[in-house]
Amino acid sequence: MISEMLVGRSEAIASVRTMIRFAVKATTTVLVTGPSGSGKEVVARSIHQESDRADGPFLAINSGAIPSELIESELFGHEGGSFTGATSRHLGIFEQADGGTLFLDEVGEMPLSLQVKLLRVLEEGTIRRVGGREDIKVDVRIVAATNRDLKLEIGAGRFREDLFYRLCVLPIRMPSLGERREDVALLIEHFLKQNDKVEAPSFSADALDRLAAYGWPGNVRELRNLVERATIFFSGQQIVAKEVDLLLDIASQTANVAPNAVTTAEGGTVESAQPVASAPIFENGFSLQRHMQEEERRLIVDALVECGGVIAKAARMVDVQRTTFVEKMRRHGINRDDQLAA
Structure with a gap:
């Protein structure tokens, strides 16, 4: 299974497979580092599928794709009435992943206030829902990932040193x-x-x-x-x-654009763009570039409509980070409110 999910014969990928074999035998936390797009989630899935937790759930959450005011509820759940809009009890991803593996992607983007609570979960094995009064025992194996240099983030005061060492018990570096x-x-x-x-x-x-x-x-x-x-x-x-x-x-x-303005799902305004007309790939005929731009724009619009204008959810639907999704909206001159009103 490991060889099937991590394709390649290079020494770099062979080293990753070796580290995964060690991780499979252990129950400790794993920190996967490497550049964006290198396959860090594939490493996490390989560890899960080869471990004795393979029959349990594998859940993934992108710490940078969820608004900071919602991430605590997403991780730990909430009780009904704990905040505006919380009409009923919600089980967070930690409870949903009980008995399995939780992949915390882009953990370096997690707010400091949440880092303290994550450290507590790792040390005590319990969570408390937002608005709750009881600690709930959870059995979850954590595999975290980041494309940032967490030691630099620690030096800048954006990441807790104690959490870093708690996550980085078994480090795996995914090569570019x-x-x-x-x-x-x-x-x-x-x-x-x-x-x-x-x-x-x-x-x-x-x-x-x-x-x-x-x-x-x-x-x-x-x-x-x-x-x-x-x-x-x-x-x-x-x-x-x-x-x-x-x-x-x-x-x-596809990055050849000019600025304008667009409204995000969260109500803020960011610099937008209208696509800049570029020379067709063939001087007289079909423009493959323009066709690809139009297809990308259509997919973004469809995702926004399907998700009711919630950018974070739409980004997950098309498998890109929220910041990338907003940038693509900007490039294509997409106004969320216009699409929902259409």
Whole structure:
């Protein structure tokens, strides 16, 4: 199972597998570090599925995607009437994960006030719902993750040193894709096999060389997205280096925008943007770049409508961080209130 979920033959990923095997045998907390998009949740899921908790729940929560005023309730639950809008008892994610594993993603973005309470849970194994008076015993294995340097965060006063050492009992560092370029071809093969709805494209040797040489600032997530784009536009065809450059260029050019204004679901205002018209990919014909921009905008709008305008929920629906989702709204000039009124 570990080898299936962590694709690759590089020394860097082999080291991760070794650390996971140690983690599986233990019950202690694990801290997974590494850049965004490198696959930290895959590490957490591998630990859970290989452990004796595999029959229990695996739940994940992004500490940076939930408004600070709601995160305590999301983690620990609340009693009915404990605050405005709390009409009934709500079980937090700790209680829901009882007997299983809880993945705390982006733990470095957790407010200091919550860090104290998380430390208490780790040390005592109990939680208390918001508005509650009783401590509730929970049996949850914690795997936390961050793309931040927590030692720098400690020095800046944004992260508790005692919590860091309580989380970092067993550290696992997930390498960037740039550190494991020899795994690119295997990852492409893995992602192509996951989509059996259309005929998969193939990649020529020069295309694979081009992809292996690319820097991958978005890491494995960026590679997965590129393979998905390739499947959409080159189904059943062979992709050569020229098409690889085209697919990479589409992603890089989506940031060409000009500022305006947009209202967020939380009622604040951020700088917005209208898409800037760019030269079509083909001088006379279909613009693949524009098509991808329109598809992204449609998905964001659909997610906002489906989630009633709650940005954090919509971001989770399309599998991006809340801050990234707001930035994409800004790029596409999307006003939440306009979409809900439509």
